């Protein structure tokens with residue numbers, strides 16, 4: 370893992386945006402893997418600014434989001450589809466035909482998972498996967514204990530994840546109990562991975578990422594087995 374330490378969240382967002390923009394410029398039909406959560410919002414803002422100022426085009430870009438809550442309509446303000454439209458898709462020249470997010474309301478969720486995996490393959494696989502990290506080390510919604518060989522699947526969210534994400538809902542009861550997420554194997558097949566780790570709340574997770582054994586009890590540890598991972602962090606930490 371290549372680790373880039375930056376001074377603050379703005380710098381983290383700019384460094385990350387630079388990598389995404391380079392990817393898009395070098396390969397105008399690149400396939401991007403996108404993440405939600407508060408961490409990548411600054412990156413998306415930078416991409417929007419750059420699109421407006423420099424005209425970087427996403428017309429041929431295809432995107433796959435990592436995950437979605439089970440049971441939320443795309444029109445629900447806390448759905449990840451809504452999030453992506455609000456924070457990125459509505460502000461750049463990407464075609465809605467090229468943006469993919471698992472459907473959390475599919476009638477047959479098993480089929481939905483298979484369909485999603487097939488689509489990623491059909492589009493040639495992910496060139497650049499953007500990741501955040503959960504306080505418990507989850508990537509996407511792959512909670513501790515998820516098999517490293519997992520593909521897109523349904524997961525029961527841990528109480529700690531529901532609690533961490535409850536800040537976006539009006540009450541804890543409204544936080545979905547399940548999510549659909551690409552698997553750890555799916556993430557590991559991405560050609561390049563960019564992990565963003567920001568804020569004191571992630572200090573413990575970051576320390577564990579650096580020091581823990583590679584083990585399914587800490588999902589992000591798997592990234593140490595990938596040959597092209599860049600971690601950008603604004604956490605000052607002497608190891």
Ligand code: GLP
Nearest residue numbers: 405406407408501502503509510
């Ligand atoms: C959610 C998402 C993850 C994200 C994590 C951290 O659980 N499914 O993809 O990395 O939250 O979010 P935040 O960046 O808000 O801390």
